Amino acid sequence: MANAEFKDKIGQALGNSTLRGALGRFGEFYLTARAKVYEGYDFEVLRDKVAETKAYAASHLDEMLDQFEQAATARGAKVFRANTGDDAKRYIAELALQNGVKGIVKSKSMASEEIHLNEDLIAQGINVQETDLGEWILQLCGQTPSHMVMPALHMTKEQVADVFTDHLGRINDPDIARLVKTARNELRAKFLEADMGISGANAAVAETGTLMLITNEGNARLTSTLPRIHVFLVGIEKLVPRFEDLEYILQTLPRSATAQAITSYVTMVTGPTPVYLPDGTIQDKEMHIVLMDNGRRAMYADEKFKKTFQCIRCASCLNVCPAYQLVGGHVYGHIYTGGIGTILTAFLNAEKFAENPQNLCLQCGKCAEVCPGKLDIPDMLLELRTRFATRKGLPMVQKFALDIVSNRSVFHALLRVAAKAQKPLTKGAPVIRHLPLFLSGLTENRSLPAIAEVAFRETFKKLPQGLEKPKGTIALYAGCLLDFVYPKIGEGVVKTLNDKGYRVVFPEGQSCCGAPATYMGDVKNAKKSAMLNIEALNAETVDYVVSACPTCTHALKDSYKAMLSGDADWEVRAEVLSSKAIDFSKLLQELGGLELGGDGQGLNVTYHDSCHLKRKMGVYKEPRAHLNAIKGLNLIEMKESDRCCGFAGSYSIKFPEISAPILERKLQHIEDSQADVVAVDCPGCLMQIAGGLDQKNSKVKVMHTAEILLNYHSSK
Amino acid sequence: MCVTVDIEDSMNVGRSVKRRGVGKVFDPDELYLQFKERLNAVAGECYRIRTAQEAERFLARLLRDKEVKDLVLVESPLTKAGNMIAELESAGIRVHSESLREKAPVVGAGVTELNWAIAELGTMVQIGTDVNQRLASSLPPIHVALIQTSRLLPTLTETLKTLHSLPQIPGFVGLITGPSRTADIERVLTIGVHGPEQFVAIFVDEEAGEED
Numbered sequence: 001m002a003n004a005e006f007k008d009k010i011g012q013a014l015g016n017s018t019l020r021g022a023l024g025r026f027g028e029f030y031l032t033a034r035a036k037v038y039e040g041y042d043f044e045v046l047r048d049k050v051a052e053t054k055a056y057a058a059s060h061l062d063e064m065l066d067q068f069e070q071a072a073t074a075r076g077a078k079v080f081r082a083n084t085g086d087d088a089k090r091y092i093a094e095l096a097l098q099n100g101v102k103g104i105v106k107s108k109s110m111a112s113e114e115i116h117l118n119e120d121l122i123a124q125g126i127n128v129q130e131t132d133l134g135e136w137i138l139q140l141c142g143q144t145p146s147h148m149v150m151p152a153l154h155m156t157k158e159q160v161a162d163v164f165t166d167h168l169g170r171i172n173d174p175d176i177a178r179l180v181k182t183a184r185n186e187l188r189a190k191f192l193e194a195d196m197g198i199s200g201a202n203a204a205v206a207e208t209g210t211l212m213l214i215t216n217e218g219n220a221r222l223t224s225t226l227p228r229i230h231v232f233l234v235g236i237e238k239l240v241p242r243f244e245d246l247e248y249i250l251q252t253l254p255r256s257a258t259a260q261a262i263t264s265y266v267t268m269v270t271g272p273t274p275v276y277l278p279d280g281t282i283q284d285k286e287m288h289i290v291l292m293d294n295g296r297r298a299m300y301a302d303e304k305f306k307k308t309f310q311c312i313r314c315a316s317c318l319n320v321c322p323a324y325q326l327v328g329g330h331v332y333g334h335i336y337t338g339g340i341g342t343i344l345t346a347f348l349n350a351e352k353f354a355e356n357p358q359n360l361c362l363q364c365g366k367c368a369e370v371c372p373g374k375l376d377i378p379d380m381l382l383e384l385r386t387r388f389a390t391r392k393g394l395p396m397v398q399k400f401a402l403d404i405v406s407n408r409s410v411f412h413a414l415l416r417v418a419a420k421a422q423k424p425l426t427k428g429a430p431v432i433r434h435l436p437l438f439l440s441g442l443t444e445n446r447s448l449p450a451i452a453e454v455a456f457r458e459t460f461k462k463l464p465q466g467l468e469k470p471k472g473t474i475a476l477y478a479g480c481l482l483d484f485v486y487p488k489i490g491e492g493v494v495k496t497l498n499d500k501g502y503r504v505v506f507p508e509g510q511s512c513c514g515a516p517a518t519y520m521g522d523v524k525n526a527k528k529s530a531m532l533n534i535e536a537l538n539a540e541t542v543d544y545v546v547s548a549c550p551t552c553t554h555a556l557k558d559s560y561k562a563m564l565s566g567d568a569d570w571e572v573r574a575e576v577l578s579s580k581a582i583d584f585s586k587l588l589q590e591l592g593g594l595e596l597g598g599d600g601q602g603l604n605v606t607y608h609d610s611c612h613l614k615r616k617m618g619v620y621k622e623p624r625a626h627l628n629a630i631k632g633l634n635l636i637e638m639k640e641s642d643r644c645c646g647f648a649g650s651y652s653i654k655f656p657e658i659s660a661p662i663l664e665r666k667l668q669h670i671e672d673s674q675a676d677v678v679a680v681d682c683p684g685c686l687m688q689i690a691g692g693l694d695q696k697n698s699k700v701k702v703m704h705t706a707e708i709l710l711n712y713h714s715s716k
Numbered sequence: 717m718c719v720t721v722d723i724e725d726s727m728n729v730g731r732s733v734k735r736r737g738v739g740k741v742f743d744p745d746e747l748y749l750q751f752k753e754r755l756n757a758v759a760g761e762c763y764r765i766r767t768a769q770e771a772e773r774f775l776a777r778l779l780r781d782k783e784v785k786d787l788v789l790v791e792s793p794l795t796k797a798g799n800m801i802a803e804l805e806s807a808g809i810r811v812h813s814e815s816l817r818e819k820a821p822v823v824g825a826g827v828t829e830l831n832w833a834i835a836e837l838g839t840m841v842q843i844g845t846d847v848n849q850r851l852a853s854s855l856p857p858i859h860v861a862l863i864q865t866s867r868l869l870p871t872l873t874e875t876l877k878t879l880h881s882l883p884q885i886p887g888f889v890g891l892i893t894g895p896s897r898t899a900d901i902e903r904v905l906t907i908g909v910h911g912p913e914q915f916v917a918i919f920v921d922e923e924a925g926e927e928d
Contacts, residue, residue, distance in 0.1 A: 022903060025903065035717040035747050075887070090858065133901070133909055134898075151900070153903070155902075157901050157902050157904075176901050176904050179901060180908070216896070216909075218896040218911025221850065221854045222855075222910055222911075225844075225851060225854060243876060243880045243885060244876050247872055247876055248877060255782060258899070262837045262891065264758070265890065267888070267891075268890075269888055273887040274847045274886070275847055280817070310794060346872035349916045379829075383894045408841045615835065
């Protein structure tokens with residue numbers, strides 16, 4: 001659980017309107033611009049290539065390194081392999097010393113920031129100059145980058161002008177064009193004087209010993225043209241096997257990073273090139289390549305984190321992350337920011353620095369959808385979370401809650417008591433608008449639904465199914481919210497499936513799917529839930545196991561299987577359940593879809609895509625098809641329909657201050673769509689959005705697709 | 717170790733590749749239009765001229781309009797096809813083709829011939845092993861890139877293949893797409909940071925240099 005200091009940092013970031021404004025504007029611009037710049041290109045094919053190429057290099061790392069070293073050396077470069085950051089720093093510092101280096105210009109290198117290279121060189125009395133504009137601004141005011149591609153994203157032009165004024169001792173106006181001009185003039189002098197250039201590389205080609213740098217400002221061109229010594233500091237994950245492989249990086253990195261088809265400059269350096277010496281003669285420069293490990297091999301050796309070698313550092317994962325967009329890079333605490341940054345920090349700096357920021361992940365999966373390297377960042381973050389929880393244990397309150405939730409009889413008994421005890425709070429309404437005492441945070445920006453007086457499992461027994469010759473049997477897995485809060489959804493599911501000729505059964509022994517435990521890193525309780533439900537659902541005896549909650553379906557379909565793989569007693573049964581578990585909307589489509597019908601009454605509906613349904617199951621066309629089959633229903637697409645609503649299970653309890661503005665944005669898009677109803681397929685999203693709309697006194701209603709179908713059937 | 721810089725060599729590398737023929741034949745008019753559209757979209761200027769002589773006159777006028785008083789120029793087949801230096805000088809522009817380390821940081825423009833152009837991206841490809849080629853194209857506020865229209869390649873794929881088919885990958889290959897730019901302050905696009913503020917591509921149809 002996030003500690004107080006971390007919470008403070010989040011509070012500060014959220015209170016920084018400059019940061020919020022800049023991040024928000026960029027986030028909105030980015031998605032549209034990215035989509036446009038990939039037009040005519042098959043992103044899936046491209047990212048397959050990136051992933052394949054980089055995975056190959058990673059799995060043949062020693063061979064690649066040898067080949068690179070051989071090729072680069074043959075062309076006249078000196079290659080040094082640094083196991084640690086200290087090795088790299090020592091090598092570069094000694095090199096500078098031996099050559100009497102007085103001034104160094106640096107083109108952007110995250111690897112050098114990772115090891116705090118500047119400090120060491122400056123301590124040696126060398127003038128070290130960052131030349132990337134954003135990096136230079138940060139260097140002048142002693143800050144760290146808040147974004148991997150746009151390091152000073154968090155600053156206003158006024159702040160930059162103040163930094164320049166302080167540094168240059170003359171007034172600088174907050175005029176961006178003039179500030180850039182000032183930077184050009186100041187840094188131009190440094191370029192012309194420098195004896196050494198230091199840069200990173202975006203890719204290193206094993207076959208040819210070529211290093212590729214991608215920039216917009218032109219600083220990499222000057223760094224590789226003017227100083228007599230050039231040092232490349234390159235992480236060993238940058239290797240690609242063949243020269244032509246550069247294409248995949250070039251076609252994805254600029255597009256994903258800044259929505260550019262290509263950056264202004266791409267520089268490919270193979271061996272030393274001629275340079276002017278101070279005496280006016282032309283000679284080949286000295287070129288040094290430091291291939292740095294610094295924790296990367298350990299990261300690769302960890303089965304769960306191998307794919308980090310497929311990362312091309314485009315930071316598109318940051319650009320689409322709802323949490324990053326609110327808090328910015330500095331709360332992540334280190335050089336690398338965002339979800340991927342948290343993972344890199346854990347391995348390249350120290351694991352303890354990842355403990356707080358990993359909590360920021362909503363598990364919405366949007367980053368995995370846009371990642372050119374096909375990394376499943378949420379999955380890796382969850383793995384980190386699980387490791388922390390396993391090693392250190394969960395805080396007592398969380399542990400207690402999860403122990404209860406995974407004990408079916410205690411949990412269900414408690415819910416029955418709560419259904420009665422909540423009465424003074426609901427004041428007869430279906431929602432709880434305010435909770436007392438320390439629980440009040442939970443109802444600050446959204447109301448909470450009241451627990452249903454009669455649970456679905458009771459209602460179910462009385463539902464007439466009236467099928468004489470059913471086509472088959474479907475087990476209904478309800479999940480907690482449907483069972484105890486939204487029983488109407490269950491009724492809609494049963495009615496719809498009956499209509500398709502199937503009998504529905506409700507296996508009594510079912511309980512919480514275990515997702516709360518999974519997402520808090522509590523493997524023990526998650527497994528307990530898995531076994532309990534596998535046993536109860538007895539998937540072997542039915543045709544399908546249906547759920548109207550995508551988080552539950554994901555658990556039944558994917559998580560149990562992964563969790564129990566290798567467990568001889570459970571593996572096979574988990575596999576059977578996995579093969580039969582299906583989301584309600586998808587099942588309806590599989591059974592032939594909804595026939596055109598309904599009362600024809602006009603209704604404007606907008607649809608919110610749940611994270612798990614769209615990105616874990618790829619289901620987003622199906623629910624829209626069902627809605628479109630209802631006469632009179634007019635489906636209006638809202639903006640960013642697949643953006644997380646901010647619920648994310650326990651996240652809204654852990655970080656209400658982040659969850660609330662995410663919800664706010666969703667509510668705004670819903671209101672803007674002018675729909676009467678927002679349809680969802682996840683009871684969690686339903687709870688979150690309904691709670692938010694209620695607090696805003698909005699007229700818009702939220703309904704699960706299955707509830708809408710219940711009306712459709714009753715009007716037939 | 718002293719290196720003699722043979723400019724014509726680096727230009728001719730490309731020429732022989734072109735003669736060998738890479739991939740299928742594309743319509744240069746179509747490639748040019750595609751290139752121009754892409755380059756214009758990133759604030760680059762793009763022109764196509766029929767003969768080398770016309771190109772010289774065009775360049776002199778263009779630079780005079782831009783109020784360029786002096787420039788650095790790297791000699792190449794296209795600059796030598798007619799009498800480019802004389803043409804520019806007679807337009808009142810001081811041309812330096814030597815001591816580029818000294819002159820490139822202070823003059824108003826740099827003129828160099830580049831090796832290929834990629835229609836797909838509006839990108840020009842520079843073999844910049846020669847240090848003067850790099851200085852003249854990266855230090856002055858205006859970079860004029862001369863190129864033969866026949867050097868248009870359709871795609872990045874084709875370009876990388878072409879580079880790889882050379883006896884060795886050149887020491888320095890620069891892909892240039894428009895002027896230098898940044899969005900590091902408040903995400904506002906600003907042209908001209910460390911590199912040129914203006915980028916001008918001039919395609920010349922007439923083949924310069926010896927075609928043996």
